[in-house]
Amino acid sequence: MDFTPPLQKGRLIKRYKRFLTDLVLEDGTELTIHCPNTGSMKNCLYPGQTVWYSQSDNPKRKYPHTFEIMQTDAGHSIGINTGRANALAEEAIINGVIPELEGYDTLQREVKYGEENSRIDILLTSQEKPKCYIEIKSCTLLEHDTGYFPDAVTTRGQKHLRELTQMVQQGHRAVLLFVVQHSGIFQVKPATHIDPQYADLLTLAVDQGVEILAYRTEITPQASKIIGPCEVITKIK
Structure with missing residues (x-):
């Protein structure tokens, strides 16, 4: 399954209210994205480490970006999007x-x-x-x-x-x-x-x-x- 359009990169700040995640981008901009994971996400969230996210062109979405991958400094890749x-x-x-x-x-x-x-x-x-x-x-x-x-x-x-x-x-x-x-x-x-x-x-x-x-x-x-x-x-x- 290819990611189309290509995923974009940021660094994790925090996940909160179950469905929201804050990132900081490479230029210092902060961005709130949708978190499509209803679980606890235990041992899947590493503040300061790399997040890859997708972008939707659906104009009805309040948060057009979606949390897809958590990439850790330990070398692990985690698929966050349970969908x-x-x-x-x-x-x-x-x-x-x-x-x-x-x-x-x-x-x-x-x-x-x-x-x-x-x-x-x-x-x-x-x-x-x-x-x-x-x-x-x-x-x-x-x-x-x-x-x-x-x-x-x-x-x-x-x-x-x-x-x-x-x-x-x-x-x-x-x-x-x-x-x-x-x-x-x-x-x-x-x-x-x-x-x-x-x-x-x-x-x-x-x-x-x-x-x-x-x-x-x-x-x-x-x-x-x-x-x-x-x-x-x-x-x-």
């Missing part, structure tokens, strides 16, 4: 980068499903296979060389796990796909220390047949793409 995860996953599935999800005829986005009024991120269908329901999560929390999800308590994420489990029980295929948007993450675990209920539901979902996949991304100011699998540990001893 990119679905597009990255779709691109990877179409291009055959995720072999576990090959062999389907059609791909649909945002399809209503389940008993709790949900929308599945991606639905794959084929005349020869059960339907495949794919829920996509962006993983960016790095702690002690391990990636964790979620970075805050998520009742919405808990609902999605229940819905995926029900799809398996109905005879369909259900997949939870972690798109790892942090260059320092090579292993993903449920964040039991942050949301123990989510971790318990994840264990139950796996026991019922929900598949868990994690794929790493390569993130640069020019483009972002899924590049390969990442280890997933679903049960915490």
